[in-house]
Amino acid sequence: MPEARPVFSLRATVYTVLAAVALLGTVSNVLLARETHALRVDAHRLSVAGRQQLLAERVAHDAWQLVGSTTPQGRSQARLRLRRSVAGMREAHAQLLRHGAAAQPPAPEAAPDWLDVQVQGYLAAASSILLTPDDRLSRRNADIRWLEEQATGPLLTALDQATVQMERRGDARIRHLSGLVWTCLGVGLALLLALALLVFRPLERRHRRILADLARERDFGRQVMGTVAQGLTVTDAAGRFVYVNPAYARLLGTAPEALLGRTPRDVTFEEDHPVLVAPLAHAEGQTRAYEARLKRADGTLVPVLVTDAPRAAEGGAPGTITAITDLTERKQAEQTVATLAALSRGLEAEHTPAEVARRALAILSGAVEVAWLVLFVLRGERFVPEMYSGPLPPGLREQMDAGLGRGEGAIWETLSGEPVYLEQTRVPAYLAHGVQAVALVPLPGGSRGVTRVLGVYRAGSGRAWTPRERLLLAAAVQSLAAALERAELYEEARQAAAYAQALVAVSALVESRFDPLEVAQQVFRILAPILEVDWGGLILVRGDQARVITTWPPEAARAEDRLTGELLGGLPWRQTGQTCYIDDYSAQPGAAAPLVRAGVRALAWGPLAELDEGRFVVVVTRLGQVQPWSGPHRDLFEAAARTLRLALERQRHLRRVERAAVTDNLTGLGNRRAFERHLEELAEQDPGEGPPFGVIYVDMDGLKQINDTWGHSWGDRVLREFGQALGEVFRDQDRVYRLGGDEYAVLLPGASAEHAPTLLARVQQAAARMRPLPGQVGPGASAGAAFWPQDGERPAEVVSVADQRMYQEKQRRRPGQGNRALPA
Secondary structure, X not given: OOOOOOOOOHHHHHHHHHHXXXXXXXXXXXXXXXXXXXXXXXXXXHHHHHHHHHHHHHHHHHHHHHHHOOOHHHHHHHHHHHHHHHHHHHHHHHHHHHHHHHOOOOOOXXXXXXXXXXXXXXXXXXXXXXXXXXXXXXXXXXXXXXXXXXXXXXXXXXXXXXXXXXXXXXXXXXXXXXHHHHHHHHHHHHHHHHHHHHHHHHHHHHHHHHHHHXXXXXXXXXXXXXXXXXXXXXXXXXXXXXXXXXXXXXXXXXXXXXXXXXXXXXXXOHHHHHHOOOHHHOOOOOOEEEEEEEEOOOOOEXXXXXXXXXXXXXXXXXXXXXXXXXXXHHHHHHHHHHHHHHHHHHHHOOOOHHHHHHHHHHHHHHHOXXXXXXXXXXXXXXXXXXXXXXXXXXXXXXXXXXXXXXXOXXXXXXXXXXXXXXXOOOOHXXXXXXXXXXXXXXXXXXXXXXXXXXXXXXXXXXXXXXXXXXXXHHHHHHHHHHHHHHHHHHHHHHHXXXXXXXXXXXXXXXXXXXXXXXXXXXXXXXXXXXXOOOEEXXXXXXXXXXXXXXXXXXXXXXXXXXXXXXXXXXXOOOOOOOOEEEOOHHHOOOOOHHHHHOOEEEEEEEEEEEOOOOXXXXXXXXXXXOOXXXXXXXXXXXXXHHHXXXXXXXXXXXXXXXXXXXXXXXXXXXXXXXXXXXXXXXXXXXXXXXXXXXXEEEEEOOHHHXXXXXXXXXXXXXXXXXXXXXXXXXXXXXXXXXXXXXXXXXXXXXXXXXXXXXXXXXXXXXXXXXXXXXXXXXOOEEEEEEEEOOOOOOHHHHHHHHHHHHHHHHHHHOOOOOOOOOOO
């Protein structure tokens, strides 16, 4: 019989062992593959859960931005970002649900129903906000408030809990996988060490790779917190920082390590401490958002929006997780809008260009960090200051008042219409006074081009002009230019109305009954505010001599007034043939130094009329700054000169008419009207007061015979010669009148009754001086005298007595008819 072979041969054993190893390897690989797949799923779920947290915060942040946006463009962009955030969160949640459904068996903690309900509710609220029209969006919207609460409260807590559960499940799977590997390896070593080694090493490498992948997934969340632009902090139960991301540290201008162990109060201004929320004051799931001001390391402030929520740290110790959003740009934008609104309101309340410029510079000086603001205006070939704001250092004001000629400084570059921003001025004189950064912003000039430039100056170290400052200045000059144009139009309309009113008022003076001096005062009073003159005068020129007749203001006529005397000696009075205007007297060749020292700048004078007294000239002057005479100013001045000329000529005519009314045409003596007027003046004095006076009534004898015999021409000659003789025999202060026909009267100021014989004898002396006719003696005269107050209390009574006595004397002389009777 053949030898029986062993049941288990070495080959069979090897094959059996190999088969066992292969089976063991197969079973192990199957188990390891399942567990590895489960680990990958858990790692992916953990990553998705972390992304869900960030996406939830992003959805809340984008919704807040959508509600807080004030412009249609801003809301459109915010709505687009919110739509993307919602889509990303929905996709991530779908992935989380798919991986939970793929688990064998399904893992309820991967995507539990309560988490799905909260996420779906959160997405529904966000979708509702997306569907809400812009005009119905507000921060009080229920969806907004619920979204904010969920993003930083329950939803965040739910995602944290889901993440913790997935981390624990991943740890359990890793431990189970490790046990399985060691068991398989032990069995494999027991069977075949070599084969076990061939199985273990690949498994070990796969295990390490899985662990590395898991560690990378876990570090992802921390990496996101470290790189996010929004500030994030975590505090412990005592309120101290245990984690600070770089973004928050950058807000404070320090390193994250320097903040660990400190509290939010240490980096917040004391005035904002009451709004800080202590971590222990939070109820579970409660969040709070508020504004505060962080204090940087250099002492400056940073406005922020703080959103904090409680969070249970490992071990159960409570803490707070806080998101900090920098509000600097938003606050600056709000300040810019407020400044422009205040500028618009302020400029609307002003009516003159000077008031508009002053208000605009005052508002801008408080809104921009600058030292001085200057509004330049282009005059000829120089930019000169029109308005200042801010205290200028000594010497700098004089430098700026001198202006900038063509090519001096960067201001001439603004003629192209573009602003110029410099970190250091190019004008050496400005540098010497500490000026550094300069902004030169031209005001739109329309068809006229650039005529005004706003200069903004900083002292100390130069600093670049921020976009916000440039935007503010650009918008401000637009408002300023529009307000100046409106004010200039208003000023032109007001001046036109004032010119028209002044012309009407001046023209109306022609019909007034004022004398020329009163007319001149009225004219100066009307012209002074319109022409902006400081002195006016009506001057009488005789040869090389000049005399001020009247001045405005009236007190300028006082003897101690320097300007009046200097004007008489300093103006070229011989050039009075035409109206003359001088814009800058100090720049004129041969300008009188006293006038320049007196402050005379602009001058205008014009001839009025040449009367018996001499030539009249009207003069007005401006003191202080140089101001050219405009066309309307010249028209108004010439209209005033015409009015004064007519007033003077009218006065001359009235004088002639008045003189003719009180003068006897034949003798040139005062007539009865003049005699009665002077008596009225004497009648105003009370009896017993004032100097005495006498009245002589005279009647020529034989005038009728002269007229009948020799003709009226000879009689007229006799009347003239007798009147002339009376004037010669009496005193200069005595007044002789021809009352009519052959009647005369003499008023004798200061005469008394004891002088009566002497005075009556003078009448006869006058009669004796008459040239006799051929072969005859001259005519005689009868006279009667009376005196006040002896012969009457009233002048009329005195005249009546003198007339009676003259008649009595005439009766007494009748038989003789004079010295000798003339032939009948």
